[in-house]
Amino acid sequence: MSAFAGSSLYFGMLLSVGAYLFGMWLRKKTGLSLCNPLLVAIVAVILFLSVFRIEYGAYSRGADYLSYLLTPATVCLAIPLYRQLELLRRQAAAVAAAILTGVAGSAASIYVMSLLFKLEHVYYVTLLPKSITTAIGMGVSEEAGGIVTLTVVSIIVTGIFGNVTADWLFFICRIEEPVAKGLALGTAAHAIGTSRALELGEAEGAMSSLAIAVAGLVTVAVVPLVSGLI
Amino acid sequence: MRYLKGTAIIFGITMAGDFLSRLLSLPVPAGVYGLFLLLFLLCAGWVREADVAEVGDFFLEIMPLLFIPAGVGLIESLEQMRQVLIPFAAINGCSTLFVMAVTGLVAQAIIRRRGADGPVEESSDREERR
Numbered sequence A: 001m002s003a004f005a006g007s008s009l010y011f012g013m014l015l016s017v018g019a020y021l022f023g024m025w026l027r028k029k030t031g032l033s034l035c036n037p038l039l040v041a042i043v044a045v046i047l048f049l050s051v052f053r054i055e056y057g058a059y060s061r062g063a064d065y066l067s068y069l070l071t072p073a074t075v076c077l078a079i080p081l082y083r084q085l086e087l088l089r090r091q092a093a094a095v096a097a098a099i100l101t102g103v104a105g106s107a108a109s110i111y112v113m114s115l116l117f118k119l120e121h122v123y124y125v126t127l128l129p130k131s132i133t134t135a136i137g138m139g140v141s142e143e144a145g146g147i148v149t150l151t152v153v154s155i156i157v158t159g160i161f162g163n164v165t166a167d168w169l170f171f172i173c174r175i176e177e178p179v180a181k182g183l184a185l186g187t188a189a190h191a192i193g194t195s196r197a198l199e200l201g202e203a204e205g206a207m208s209s210l211a212i213a214v215a216g217l218v219t220v221a222v223v224p225l226v227s228g229l230i
Numbered sequence B: 001m002r003y004l005k006g007t008a009i010i011f012g013i014t015m016a017g018d019f020l021s022r023l024l025s026l027p028v029p030a031g032v033y034g035l036f037l038l039l040f041l042l043c044a045g046w047v048r049e050a051d052v053a054e055v056g057d058f059f060l061e062i063m064p065l066l067f068i069p070a071g072v073g074l075i076e077s078l079e080q081m082r083q084v085l086i087p088f089a090a091i092n093g094c095s096t097l098f099v100m101a102v103t104g105l106v107a108q109a110i111i112r113r114r115g116a117d118g119p120v121e122e123s124s125d126r127e128e129r130r
Helices: A002-006 A011-030 A037-051 A056-068 A070-076 A078-083 A085-090 A092-116 A121-127 A134-144 A148-172 A178-200 A202-229 B002-023 B030-044 B049-116 B119-123
Strands: none
Touching: A011 A037, A011 A056, A011 B049, A037 A056, A037 A148, A037 B049, A056 A070, A056 B049, A070 A078, A070 B002, A070 B030, A070 B049, A078 A085, A078 A202, A078 B030, A078 B049, A085 A092, A085 A202, A092 A121, A092 A178, A092 A202, A092 B049, A121 A134, A121 A148, A121 A202, A121 B049, A134 A148, A134 A202, A134 B030, A148 A178, A148 B049, A178 A202, A178 B049, A202 B030, B002 B030, B002 B049, B030 B049
C-alpha cells in the first residue's frame, strides 16, 4: 500500500485536500472551533502517514506543489484589498496604529519571555520574526544571526496557533469589528492567520492581507533595533 | 477565456514579483511585491477586477490548503527543537495571543472612538483623505 500510494505524484496533493475536507466536515459536525480544518488536516495527514508507514518524502514530493502555489495566492490577496480600498482609506489611522502596536508588542513580549526563560541571544533573535510571513522572516532571522530553520518552525507554529485560537480570543477580548479582527490576524499570524480572516469575511481578509505586508516590513526595521537587547 | 486571462495575469505578476525580489536585495518576498504590483495595476485601471476575480477567488479559497505541507513538515524538525521545545512553545503561544489581542483592541478602540464622533465623520470621507 505504502509503496504503491507514494509512487504517484498526486498522492500528496490528494491526501492534503482529502484531509482538509475531512477537517471541514468535522467542524461542521461538531461545531467546535478547536476542530479547525487546517489543524485537523495536518494531524490527519501525520497520522495517515504513520499508520500506513508512508515516508514523509513520498508525501512531500507531491504536496510540495501545493506550497509552490503560495506565491500566486499571496499575489491574489491584492483583490480583496482592492475591493475594500475605501474602507482602508476611512480607517487608515486605526490600521497604522494597530499594526505598529502589534509589531512593538510582538518584540516586547518575546523580549520579556526570553528573559524569563533565560534564552541565549541566538534563540531570542530566532524568535523575533515569528509573527511575519515566512519569506520575510527567514531573511530577518538570517540578518540578525538567528537559526533560520527554527525561525521557520516558529512562524508556522505561530500561524497555525493564531488561526486556531482567533475565534476564542476575539470572544474573550470582545473584539467584534471586522477591521480589528483582520488586522489582529494578519499582524499576529501572517498568511496562515489571513486564510482564517478570509473565511470570516471580505473586510477581515482585506485588512489581514494588508497587515501581512505592513507588519512584515515594519518588523524588518524594528528587529535590528531590539536584537542587541539580549 | 476569462480563466485563461486571469491565470495569465496572476502568473505574470507572480513572475514579475519573483524577478523584483531577486533584483532588489531587500528581504521582501516575491508574493509581497506581486501583491502591491497587482493592487497598483487594479487601481491604475490597467488590470480590470473582473479579469482576475474568478482565478483570484479560487486561489484565496484554497489558500489554507497550501499550508498543510509546511505543517506536516514540522514533525521532521522536531528533533532539532528538542532542547528548546518548552520555551519555544510557551513564547510562540503567549506572544501570538498577546499580539492578536493588542492589535485587535487598539484597532477597535480607534474605530469606535471615531464612530462615536457622530455622522459628520461618515459623510466627510472625501476631505479625510490624507
